[in-house]
Amino acid sequence: MISQPADGASPSQSLVLGRPYRPIAVLLHWVIAAAILTQIGLGWYMNEVLPDHSPAQAAVVGIHISLGLTILLLVLIRIAVRLMVRAPALPMGMPAWEKLLANASHLLFYALMLALPLTGWALVSLGGRPIQIWGLPWPQLPGLDLLFGSPTPKPVRHLLSHIHVYILIWIVLINLALHVAGALKHQFDGRPVLWRMTSMKPPRSGSSA
Secondary structure, three states, rough: OOOOOOOOOOHHHHHOOOOOHHHHHHHHHHHHHHHHHHHHHHHHHHHHHHOOOOOOHHHHOOOOOHHHHHHHHHHHHHHHHHHHOOOOOOOOOHHHHHHHHHHHHHHHHOOOOHHHHHHHHHHHHHHHOOOEEEOEEEEOOHHHHHHHHHOHHHHHHHHHHHHHHHHHHHHHHHHHHHHHHHHHHOOOOOOHHHHHHHHOOOOOOOOOO
């Protein structure tokens, strides 16, 4: 006798629709996503709205730094979970090129989720001031003197700032748009996937939503 899967899907549904992610992976996914979107909003607000070198800007910068380091820790935990618990396979019937694109998008997201906080950590480390995460001391990013020299040339700091503030952010936004578009496409083309990363129940066989 074949037992019913814990997620409520029948064995045949599990083969066609795939299996859901583990609760810890779902929790980390949405917490990190919300934190990154908040971080992008804070970055825009402190750079484009608040007056430079104002007390308000300094306060928001402190939150931005703390949240960025928190994201780095959460991403490291997410990677550890991913290495220990194999991710569910993509649904059957998905074309090979779509599977390749989905996997490439996920790998790019992991790279970006590491690159953004690491470049931010590097920038505040090059500033020479003590770093704090939610009021607690945090070390400078090691190895910067060996990598860039001491003192670090201004062109290097400007390039690193441009990469962090503009290039990586735009890549994140474009990749996020593709990620959401792909999920919505499959949600309505007969291979729904949103339920795998939410508390939604698996759709009935033959349902597209």
